[in-house]
Amino acid sequence: MAIDFEIPEEAKKIRERVRQWVHDECIPAEKRLVDKESYKTVLAELRAKARAQGLWLPFVPKEYGGMGLGPLANALVQMELGQSHLGALSMNSQGPDDATILTLLAHGTEYQKEKFLKPLLNGEKRVCYSMTEKAAGADATGMRTVAVKDGNENYVLNGEKWFSSAATAADIAVVMARTDPDAPRHQQFSTFIVELPNPGYRIVRDIPTMAAESPLSHIMGGGHAEVEIKDLVVPADNLLGGEGRGFDMGQHRLAYGRLRHGMHNIAMAQRALDMAAEHVTSRETFGKALAERQAVQFMLAECASQLYISRLMLLHIAFKAEKGLDMRQENSIAKVYLAHMVHHVVDTAIQLHGALGYSRDTPLAAWYTHIRSQRLVDGPDEVHRWTVGRNVLKAFKATGTTAGAAGGDLL
Incomplete structure (x- = not known):
């Protein structure tokens, strides 16, 4: 019996459509980007065309407005989108939003899906993920940001975050914090959804890196922010997935x-x-x-x-x-x-x-x-x-x- 490396015909067709999309629309559009207004105009045009052609949210189930692609077809699509820095953005498939969308799909309450997930799926808002900290680095269990419950209605968060990608372009932040220091190591942390801007979530700066920057870099979500979290009040309804599930x-x-x-x-x-x-x-x-x-x-x-x-x-x-x-x-x-x-x-x-x-x-x-x-x-x-x-x-x-x-x- 032979090993079958044949890609399903439907997946081939989708890959070819996306390949043409990137070469015919996204790569030429790169040259039109000069400032914030041109970026907004170009992206809006690309997204309108993409949605009209059914090229939207490839990894998201059809019942949520996506293409409903499985891992193989999505991999083929992403291997085309990455040829242009407008590729993923044009189909609302950009990071770090994509992975957070998947988390909200899997763990969000109906309230959270309606309030936070829906505008992300529609391309109306951006989201960032604040986990990394200077003190912890690659060891996520070493983070120091804490969340203390204030009665039954709210949590209050304090700490700092480092390298929160796309935070300066985001309308929503998903923040991880320690809720139970006495729990087993990987069950000490919880995740919270925070609406931005918020005085308790202060973006100190976008951290300068060795990457070549342009006036559009941070507007497009290419920045990595240092964030101060001070007395940040988060409604209990914004706890994502339950306490201890953050890690x-x-x-x-x-x-x-x-x-x-x-x-x-x-x-x-x-x-x-x-x-x-x-x-x-x-x-x-x-x-x-x-x-x-x-x-x-x-x-x-x-x-x-x-x-x-x-x-x-x-x-x-x-x-x-x-x-x-x-x-x-x-x-x-x-x-x-x-x-x-x-x-x-x-x-x-x-x-x-x-x-x-x-x-x-x-x-x-x-x-x-x-x-x-x-x-x-x-x-x-x-x-x-x-x-x-x-x-x-x-x-x-x-x-x-x-x-x-x-x-x-x-x-």
Whole structure:
């Protein structure tokens, strides 16, 4: 019996529609962005067209206004959307909103879905997720922000948050805080929905990073905010998922975020490799086409190999997700690999473009400054490698082989 790598016909059609959408609409629209007003106009136009074509919220069930795609079809779509920084935004599929939408779908009360989820689904509001803190870093259980119940009506939150992505563009914040310091370690935290602006949730600044910025960066949700939380009063009705569920919901949310980053990394790497191939086929050096040089071909070959491995990784994870299988080990492996892959491919594309690649006349230089974050966000490389390594040892101790932690179920 042969292994079937055939993509269902419907998923192929959707992928092709999205691919055309990105190339015909999103990439050309990038050149029209110059300020806040042009961004609002361009995005509104794109979203109106996308919704009219049924290209809206690919990962959301149809009964909530989405396309209702499963993990495989959504992965194929996201691997196209990431070719443009307007791709996901045009279909209301951008991070960090997407993962929080999934959390609200799974854990929100009817009141929360009506008040907070509905405007997110309609593209009327943006949401950010405030979990990370300076004091805790990659260890979410080390956070110091606390929530104390004030009678039965409210919680009062105090603390600080660090690197709350898209907070300056958000209308809603989802905030994690410690509610029971005496509970088991992973049951001490709860999640709260906060309407913004709010005097108790003060954005101190968008933290300067090495990423190339433009006047539109923060407006589009590209900033990472430092936040002071002081006497922030949150109605008890805004507690999401119940007390003690914050950590578990956060990990589920981050799991999707890691996959989405990986999907978009593949899309960006593919566009970068296409740009490199186009450049070397049109350029001559010392009387010979650049594309004919073996060193150049080797560079392209390495990029193609890494993209091939990356696609197989994500398709296998999508398969496991479709079947409801445990994919945490594969997710961590892929998260690290894809972050390094996109860095290598974009770097190679810059090298093959020469000084043009180093300039800002192509998007490559800006991409290069942004993708360094991929080795840090949603868990740094070292934490994922630590987890993967422990699982390798666990598998060996349990079965006498490491295959179960190294893709052994593929065969």
